[in-house]
Amino acid sequence: MKVTINDVAAMAGVSIKTVSRVINNEPSVRPATRKKVMDAVAALNYQPNLAARNLAGTRSYTIAFIYDNPNAYYVIDMQNGILEACKARGYELLIHPSNSKSASVHDELKNLVEHSKIAGLVLTPPFSETQAVIDTVKSLNVDYVRIVSAAAAHDDEENCIQVDDSAAAYDITQHLLGLGHKRIGFLCGGEEHVSTHGRLDGYRRALEDAGLPVEESLILKGEYSFDSGVTGAKKLLQSDNPPTAIFASNDEMAAGALFAARLMHFEIPEQLSIVGFEDSPFSRQTWPKLTTAHQPNNEIAKCAAALVLSKARGKSAAENGKASKEAGIQREFTPTLVVRDSSGPAPK
Amino acid sequence: MKVTINDVAAMAGVSIKTVSRVINNEPSVRPATRKKVMDAVAALNYQPNLAARNLAGTRSYTIAFIYDNPNAYYVIDMQNGILEACKARGYELLIHPSNSKSASVHDELKNLVEHSKIAGLVLTPPFSETQAVIDTVKSLNVDYVRIVSAAAAHDDEENCIQVDDSAAAYDITQHLLGLGHKRIGFLCGGEEHVSTHGRLDGYRRALEDAGLPVEESLILKGEYSFDSGVTGAKKLLQSDNPPTAIFASNDEMAAGALFAARLMHFEIPEQLSIVGFEDSPFSRQTWPKLTTAHQPNNEIAKCAAALVLSKARGKSAAENGKASKEAGIQREFTPTLVVRDSSGPAPK
DNA sequence: ACGGAAAATGACAGCGTTGTCATACCGAAG
DNA sequence: CTTCGGTATGACAACGCTGTCATTTTCCGT
Numbered sequence: 165m166k167v168t169i170n171d172v173a174a175m176a177g178v179s180i181k182t183v184s185r186v187i188n189n190e191p192s193v194r195p196a197t198r199k200k201v202m203d204a205v206a207a208l209n210y211q212p213n214l215a216a217r218n219l220a221g222t223r224s225y226t227i228a229f230i231y232d233n234p235n236a237y238y239v240i241d242m243q244n245g246i247l248e249a250c251k252a253r254g255y256e257l258l259i260h261p262s263n264s265k266s267a268s269v270h271d272e273l274k275n276l277v278e279h280s281k282i283a284g285l286v287l288t289p290p291f292s293e294t295q296a297v298i299d300t301v302k303s304l305n306v307d308y309v310r311i312v313s314a315a316a317a318h319d320d321e322e323n324c325i326q327v328d329d330s331a332a333a334y335d336i337t338q339h340l341l342g343l344g345h346k347r348i349g350f351l352c353g354g355e356e357h358v359s360t361h362g363r364l365d366g367y368r369r370a371l372e373d374a375g376l377p378v379e380e381s382l383i384l385k386g387e388y389s390f391d392s393g394v395t396g397a398k399k400l401l402q403s404d405n406p407p408t409a410i411f412a413s414n415d416e417m418a419a420g421a422l423f424a425a426r427l428m429h430f431e432i433p434e435q436l437s438i439v440g441f442e443d444s445p446f447s448r449q450t451w452p453k454l455t456t457a458h459q460p461n462n463e464i465a466k467c468a469a470a471l472v473l474s475k476a477r478g479k480s481a482a483e484n485g486k487a488s489k490e491a492g493i494q495r496e497f498t499p500t501l502v503v504r505d506s507s508g509p510a511p512k
Numbered sequence: 513m514k515v516t517i518n519d520v521a522a523m524a525g526v527s528i529k530t531v532s533r534v535i536n537n538e539p540s541v542r543p544a545t546r547k548k549v550m551d552a553v554a555a556l557n558y559q560p561n562l563a564a565r566n567l568a569g570t571r572s573y574t575i576a577f578i579y580d581n582p583n584a585y586y587v588i589d590m591q592n593g594i595l596e597a598c599k600a601r602g603y604e605l606l607i608h609p610s611n612s613k614s615a616s617v618h619d620e621l622k623n624l625v626e627h628s629k630i631a632g633l634v635l636t637p638p639f640s641e642t643q644a645v646i647d648t649v650k651s652l653n654v655d656y657v658r659i660v661s662a663a664a665a666h667d668d669e670e671n672c673i674q675v676d677d678s679a680a681a682y683d684i685t686q687h688l689l690g691l692g693h694k695r696i697g698f699l700c701g702g703e704e705h706v707s708t709h710g711r712l713d714g715y716r717r718a719l720e721d722a723g724l725p726v727e728e729s730l731i732l733k734g735e736y737s738f739d740s741g742v743t744g745a746k747k748l749l750q751s752d753n754p755p756t757a758i759f760a761s762n763d764e765m766a767a768g769a770l771f772a773a774r775l776m777h778f779e780i781p782e783q784l785s786i787v788g789f790e791d792s793p794f795s796r797q798t799w800p801k802l803t804t805a806h807q808p809n810n811e812i813a814k815c816a817a818a819l820v821l822s823k824a825r826g827k828s829a830a831e832n833g834k835a836s837k838e839a840g841i842q843r844e845f846t847p848t849l850v851v852r853d854s855s856g857p858a859p860k
Numbered sequence: 861a862c863g864g865a866a867a868a869t870g871a872c873a874g875c876g877t878t879g880t881c882a883t884a885c886c887g888a889a890g
Numbered sequence: 891c892t893t894c895g896g897t898a899t900g901a902c903a904a905c906g907c908t909g910t911c912a913t914t915t916t917c918c919g920t
Contacts, residue, residue: 166626168876179900184878192898211627216876218563219905223878236584236793244609259607261592278514279559390797416797423799426774445584449738449764451771516906527870532908540868542916564906567875571908 167208176204187212214256224283226256227472232264232291237444238461242288245465253473264294277306284308284472293358307475309468313358325468325495329359332457332499333366336439339501341374344510345409351396353388353413363413382407393420401428408510415440415447415456422450433508443502452505459499467493515556524552535560562604572631574604575820580612580639585792590636593813601821612642625654632656632820641706655823657816661707673816673843677707680805680847681714684787687849689722692858693757699744701736701761711761730755741768749776756858763788763795763804770798781856791850800853807847815841
């Protein structure tokens with residue numbers, strides 16, 4: 165019925181141990197033998213039994229994805245990316261939704277790692293940026309990769325995949341500047357997200373580099389939510405001297421801003437430009453479609469998973485090509501500007 | 513380091529087999545013995561090793577969640593529900609995104625089931641409603657539960673969790689009727705979704721029961737998308753005799769309809785009522801917030817997982833309380849009306 | 861108090877793989 | 891042609907648990 169290592173060994177005319185060596189890429193197998201085995205593997209469509217591997221071996225074949233993000237689009241994208249990386253390398257994925265603010269994270273993670281024989285952890289924001297979580301993970305002596313906004317990498321770059329929010333925000337702001345906008349409103353995301361600060365920073369730098377003053381009254385605190393976008397935009401647009409463009413810290417807020425602007429009878433983009441960030445499906449579900457920065461979450465997640473897997477493998481047996489393996493993995497991402505219909509030349 | 517069944521056995525002063533019996537809830541263990549073992553389990557915080565269980569036993573401790581749905585909110589809700597059910601019973605979840613339209617679904621599923629020793633499958637629409645998929649799954653001789661719109665259960669009720677779209681749509685329509693609306697536009701979802709037909713059916717029945725004519729010109733084909741909502745609403749509202757209310761087949765379309773209506777300067781809900789379906793986060797990200805039908809996806813998924821697990825268990829050893837176990841699981845859900853701000857009395 | 865059936869318990873073999881260690885083999889040097 | 895040093899290969903135990911079946915204990919009727 166189910167094909168095991170024994171079947172392969174029999175067909176190839178070698179011992180099961182040799183088959184094991186081949187499928188694990190261990191040295192000390194003559195090329196001719198290796199080929200015989202690989203042919204048999206292919207012929208029988210053999211796939212090693214994960215349970216047996218986990219049980220017998222010292223290493224693990226499952227990694228865990230820990231998330232704590234209310235944004236379903238984000239989570240799904242990430243998850244799919246990780247899944248791809250796992251599948252490609254024959255690993256299993258353990259999904260673990262959690263709560264970075266809960267007091268029991270420490271115990272929860274500890275329990276997870278110690279009981280489930282896990283090869284590594286992939287963490288996404290805000291989980292990945294919470295100090296208590298980072299401390300716990302480090303103390304657990306387990307491989308991990310944190311997907312974080314660049315500033316949150318601190319002195320832990322080797323375990324981070326960084327997203328350069330600041331650079332992307334800089335690009336977006338520059339786009340607006342290039343369209344002739346001089347007064348650009350900025351709607352901040354939640355304080356607790358590192359990305360919030362990165363995006364604001366990019367906005368500031370772009371203005372400064374363009375020799376324009378940063379008007380603090382145009383920068384409004386907020387949350388990464390639709391309502392927050394509505395409120396913020398209203399406030400900006402009702403002021404005596406409203407901006408000609410609004411940079412919302414994410415697409416959801418931008419959708420809210422768009423909505424508020426419409427209610428106030430602004431023509432978009434003729435009288436007012438609005439841009440978002442993230443390129444979530446939100447940005448295509450507005451009218452007009454949003455100019456935004458595309459963040460390749462799927463790709464980011466794939467790299468994060470690949471990185472954690474290469475770490476886990478590096479530690480085991482071979483130990484040889486470790487450095488070279490990690491080398492091929494992209495570790496910094498800068499979301500790229502996507503110009504759609506919500507931004508246009510500044511009105512006279 | 514890691515506590516095994518041996519440690520528990522030693523502490524309780526019994527054989528490992530007895531411990532095994534206790535943790536698997538098998539009969540033929542004296543209450544006193546059972547207690548000793550359970551105390552030891554608790555004291556040591558023992559958790560059976562899944563890999564070993566999977567390897568040794570005939571039964572499996574992992575179920576698979578197969579989805580093929582572009583709606584991230586939907587998928588995440590479902591996934592979380594399934595995860596809860598799994599965790600509660602010590603099962604593992606294998607996530608398997610797929611494509612119901614792909615020609616290779618058959619091989620893909622076959623491979624999944626045969627290689628991964630899986631206790632059962634949970635399928636969501638549109639995957640769960642695709643005939644080719646259903647046939648494949650049945651031929652695979654594996655336990656499964658399909659989450660489907662009621663009409664898609666056919667003669668396979670014992671393996672379905674049904675969502676009564678028709679009844680819910682009936683309720684929504686009745687709500688509108690109760691507000692005095694006589695002419696209600698209806699925006700259909702995609703043809704390929706069974707839910708589309710169920711929702712339309714509910715709308716029709718409600719009108720008929722109220723003794724009102726069903727005007728075919730008020731029923732527009734569409735897709736479950738924002739743009740489709742925009743287009744449909746425009747068409748309805750530009751007609752000579754526009755309806756006083758619009759029933760959009762899901763929240764995303766309703767958001768689109770709302771948008772179009774606003775552009776055309778309709779006051780909502782004073783001049784026009786708009787309702788959605790699903791109660792997705794969308795419905796709270798519009799202004800005004802949408803009246804809709806709440807579909808408890810998390811709960812539905814939990815029941816689906818519980819059902820598939822009880823099936824899988826039923827087949828094993830005990831075979832006793834099978835019927836009683838399944839009995840407690842809810843298998844039909846009717847989304848419930850949630851009245852928010854987008855619906856109001858019909859204008860004079 | 862005793863036999864016998866049923867209930868409770870345990871010994872042991874395997875599940876499919878990896879790790880350890882012993883053995884067989886190979887080519888080069890003497 | 892033999893020996894040496896390493897490389898290639900295999901035998902076997904072990905991973906933590908469950909299934910099978912033998913054994914012990916319990917409890918009942920007499």
